[in-house]
Amino acid sequence: MTVFPALRRKKVDRLAIAAQFTPHGAAGAAGPIAGRFMKWLFLRVLATAVLGTASASLSGTAQNPASAPASSSAAPAAPAPQPPEPSSPSGKVIFSRSTDESGNTTTTAGLAAQTAPKVTAEPTAVDADRLSVAFTALDLEVHLQTAAHRIAVRARLTVRNDGKNPLTRIPLQISSSLNWEQIRVDGRDAAFPVATLNSDTDHTGQLHEAAVPLPAPLPPGQTLTLDTVYSGTIVPSAHRLLTLGTPEAIALHSDWDEISPDFTGLRGFGNVVWYPVSTVPAILGDGARLFDEIGRHKLSLTHTQFALHLTVEFPHGNAPTVALVNGQAAPLRVTDAEGLDADLSGIATASFDAPALGFVAPSLFVAVRKAHPAANLTAYAAPDNNIAVETWLIEDAAVTPFVQEWLGSRPRSPLTLLDLPDPEDAPYETGTLLVTNLGVGPADRLDGVLVHGLAHAYLASPHQPLPAWLNEGVATFLESGWVEKQHGRDRALQMLESDRPSLALIEPPSPGTSAGVPLALATAPVYYRTKAAYVLWMLRDLTSDQTLSTVLRGLIADGESGKSPNGIPARSLQALLKQAGVARDLSWFFSDWIDTDKGLPDLTIDSVFPNPAQAGTYLVAINIANAGYAAADVPVTVRTAKSTLTERVFIPAHGNAVERMVVMGPPTQVQVNDGTVPETTASVHVKDIHPQSPDERPARPPGSSSSSSAAGSDQPQE
Numbered sequence: 205m206t207v208f209p210a211l212r213r214k215k216v217d218r219l220a221i222a223a224q225f226t227p228h229g230a231a232g233a234a235g236p237i238a239g240r241f242m243k244w245l246f247l248r249v250l251a252t253a254v255l256g257t258a259s260a261s262l263s264g265t266a267q268n269p270a271s272a273p274a275s276s277s278a279a280p281a282a283p284a285p286q287p288p289e290p291s292s293p294s295g296k297v298i299f300s301r302s303t304d305e306s307g308n309t310t311t312t313a314g315l316a317a318q319t320a321p322k323v324t325a326e327p328t329a330v331d332a333d334r335l336s337v338a339f340t341a342l343d344l345e346v347h348l349q350t351a352a353h354r355i356a357v358r359a360r361l362t363v364r365n366d367g368k369n370p371l372t373r374i375p376l377q378i379s380s381s382l383n384w385e386q387i388r389v390d391g392r393d394a395a396f397p398v399a400t401l402n403s404d405t406d407h408t409g410q411l412h413e414a415a416v417p418l419p420a421p422l423p424p425g426q427t428l429t430l431d432t433v434y435s436g437t438i439v440p441s442a443h444r445l446l447t448l449g450t451p452e453a454i455a456l457h458s459d460w461d462e463i464s465p466d467f468t469g470l471r472g473f474g475n476v477v478w479y480p481v482s483t484v485p486a487i488l489g490d491g492a493r494l495f496d497e498i499g500r501h502k503l504s505l506t507h508t509q510f511a512l513h514l515t516v517e518f519p520h521g522n523a524p525t526v527a528l529v530n531g532q533a534a535p536l537r538v539t540d541a542e543g544l545d546a547d548l549s550g551i552a553t554a555s556f557d558a559p560a561l562g563f564v565a566p567s568l569f570v571a572v573r574k575a576h577p578a579a580n581l582t583a584y585a586a587p588d589n590n591i592a593v594e595t596w597l598i599e600d601a602a603v604t605p606f607v608q609e610w611l612g613s614r615p616r617s618p619l620t621l622l623d624l625p626d627p628e629d630a631p632y633e634t635g636t637l638l639v640t641n642l643g644v645g646p647a648d649r650l651d652g653v654l655v656h657g658l659a660h661a662y663l664a665s666p667h668q669p670l671p672a673w674l675n676e677g678v679a680t681f682l683e684s685g686w687v688e689k690q691h692g693r694d695r696a697l698q699m700l701e702s703d704r705p706s707l708a709l710i711e712p713p714s715p716g717t718s719a720g721v722p723l724a725l726a727t728a729p730v731y732y733r734t735k736a737a738y739v740l741w742m743l744r745d746l747t748s749d750q751t752l753s754t755v756l757r758g759l760i761a762d763g764e765s766g767k768s769p770n771g772i773p774a775r776s777l778q779a780l781l782k783q784a785g786v787a788r789d790l791s792w793f794f795s796d797w798i799d800t801d802k803g804l805p806d807l808t809i810d811s812v813f814p815n816p817a818q819a820g821t822y823l824v825a826i827n828i829a830n831a832g833y834a835a836a837d838v839p840v841t842v843r844t845a846k847s848t849l850t851e852r853v854f855i856p857a858h859g860n861a862v863e864r865m866v867v868m869g870p871p872t873q874v875q876v877n878d879g880t881v882p883e884t885t886a887s888v889h890v891k892d893i894h895p896q897s898p899d900e901r902p903a904r905p906p907g908s909s910s911s912s913s914a915a916g917s918d919q920p921q922e
């Protein structure tokens with residue numbers, strides 16, 4: 205049974221709170237479910253004043269706590285016996301209340317007590333149903349009771365059948381610590397079975413799935429609106445990680461989502477499923493399936509309209525100071541009258557609207573933190589870190605000129621830093637929000653993190669979210685650019701190289717084996733982060749720093765105007781390159797690396813012919829082969845004892861190129877690729893022509909292959 209903690213209230217308190225509390229959207233709410241939810245919200249507040257009223261159940265409906273569903277946190281898949289659904293919808297309550305002998309008022313999930321959905325042993329929905337449901341709009345009224353770790357939500361959902369066949373039921377899933385209470389289709393109550401699914405997309409390792417039957421099948425392409433109510437508690441759960449054998453202390457630093465008075469963090473699908481989803485169950489440790497499903501979920505929400513109206517009931521004197529929805533600040537209106545009963549809850553409300561979500565899992569953060577504003581960011585620190593946070597602000601000032609060089613004078617929306625409760629808690633980022641413990645780490649690490657976060661702040665657009673590969677790709681590209689600026693190009697390329705093997709693993713070895721993934725549809729970080737960063741490094745090398753900067757500023761400006769529909773950049777990257785003055789035809793690059801996925805190139809130095817020419821010069825002919833299906837434009841370097849000459853060479857997919865270079869003095873080494881073009885195996889190829897003593901050999905870059913051979917002959921080397 206779900207029970208709010210006892211609340212003692214005085215009548216005088218009612219007016220102070222009720223006068224301030226106007227649930228957002230009340231005017232537009234329609235239908236019985238809306239009426240009831242609104243009524244509940246009001247009564248939750250009004251009832252705080254009712255003291256000593258015996259058995260104050262709402263709407264005159266007798267409560268029946270005995271039949272409330274068992275608390276389902278970490279519940280086994282086997283369901284508890286449930287009463288059948290009563291037929292009369294009228295007079296249902298969402299929560300019911302009672303006051304015990306000592307005057308303590310309790311509130312129970314009254315609707316569940318009235319009309320508990322049927323819980324089935326086996327889910328009735330199948331993956332085909334789950335994959336067909338696309339959410340085109342999510343409108344959430346969220347009520348948090350932070351002291352009780354409780355959430356109650358009324359969610360109005362618009363779903364579209366993106367499948368090929370008519371849908372007869374809509375699967376809707378939430379965390380297993382939450383319970384479905386009511387679902388209406390076309391204004392009528394649906395009798396829906398609920399099943400418990402094992403899925404590590406939630407920290408409890410399980411989801412509660414309602415399979416909502418439809419009065420008539422939903423044809424492909426058609427949409428439908430559902431009106432739903434659910435509630436429950438969200439406390440930290442390490443269940444899914446404990447199952448894998450992770451020690452609990454470590455697991456809880458990873459799965460830190462919870463509702464509490466000081467800090468509420470709900471990261472959404474993949475961590476805690478606090479809003480309804482329709483997804484395929486996925487288990488940690490089953491290859492990349494869980495992460496693929498998280499990516500698929502985020503991609504499916506790219507164009508989803510999203511609204512959230514938040515009401516937070518907090519312990520008197522402990523008002524939240526910041527609310528962040530999908531990483532963006534939602535101003536809080538707080539009512540916490542002084543001089544009233546210390547037991548009285550305060551109320552804070554906030555609203556958030558987005559015409560399109562972008563590539564995110566909706567998240568909600570509410571916390572008691574002190575704001576520290578800086579030029580490009582606001583850091584919200586817990587009391588412990590009010591001093592340490594200054595380091596972040598200093599480093600922000602240090603990295604800002606670098607970010608400005610690339611992206612312009614100021615970010616489109618500020619970066620937000622939110623302090624996590626424990627120094628060991630795993631950081632998390634979404635959009636322009638970075639959630640991390642703000643205790644001081646090494647300045648070097650802060651710098652990289654800040655450059656990355658600021659890039660997101662520059663690229664943020666409420667009108668026209670960029671595809672993940674540009675948003676995350678630019679952030680990662682600039683992060684490596686900062687490393688280059690501080691520690692040189694080799695260190696930056698090392699950073700890229702560390703992720704290349706995972707990319708090589710996932711890329712199709714040939715177009716025949718798999719279709720690959722165009723970057724715009726990428727759902728895996730290795731594509732939208734690693735490959736995207738490489739693509740930007742290559743674009744920079746194919747053009748210039750100045751050109752790429754102009755293109756990126758163009759992307760930002762397009763997002764600013766908000767004119768383009770459907771999240772498609774107003775001007776394509778190709779158009780932006782042209783406008784930036786790039787005359788060279790880069791269509792091969794777009795077709796092999798961005799718009800379609802041809803895998804990675806696979807280069808080898810087939811042969812080197814160093815021939816003495818006039819006046820001490822040498823003509824060096826270098827044959828390069830590409831066994832991969834993506835063309836590559838790489839730097840080729842010939843070194844002599846005293847000089848270095850680099851030229852760029854284009855090697856077509858599944859083809860060869862011969863480059864002839866003239867150098868002063870006998871060549872000692874040829875290098876093909878410097879690591880900026882990712883290849884299937886090594887991304888740097890070095891051939892020594894005139895082996896010197898080992899001391900004189902240049903250090904070999906990471907990820908390199910090398911060979912050596914005698915020089916001075918006109919025979920092919922190797």
Ligand SMILES: [Zn+2]
Nearest residue numbers: 633656676679
């Ligand atoms: Zn990022």
